[in-house]
Amino acid sequence: MQAVIRTGGKQYIVKPGDVIDVELLNSEEGPDVEFSDVLLVSDEDSDVKVGSPLVEGAKVTGKLLGMKKGKKIIVFKFKRRKGFKKKLGHRQKYSSVQITDIQA
Numbered sequence: 001m002q003a004v005i006r007t008g009g010k011q012y013i014v015k016p017g018d019v020i021d022v023e024l025l026n027s028e029e030g031p032d033v034e035f036s037d038v039l040l041v042s043d044e045d046s047d048v049k050v051g052s053p054l055v056e057g058a059k060v061t062g063k064l065l066g067m068k069k070g071k072k073i074i075v076f077k078f079k080r081r082k083g084f085k086k087k088l089g090h091r092q093k094y095s096s097v098q099i100t101d102i103q104a
Helices: none
Strands: 002-007 010-014 019-023 032-035 038-042 048-050 059-069 073-079 084-090 093-103
Touching: 002 032, 010 019
Parallel strands: none
Antiparallel strands: 002 010, 002 038, 019 093, 032 059, 038 048, 059 093, 073 084
């Protein structure tokens, strides 16, 4: 069984047992996380349910494994001939979620 979920402004194709990194969730480590924005659900016997925009009654549950930070990126701004330079760094925070169940 597969599903397409939407969280953090992005879409993910998930199966039970997958570990995905999503935008930081406001939950504590260990408890179950529920994704109710399910866009598509597909069974093993090629039964596909496509939502418009969401599949009614479908939800995906997962277990929150922990938090981590992504790769650091450098943001450098300058204006030529003006003497303006500005250098910033950013590290995006992610939550690791293991998908446990897909209910259609």
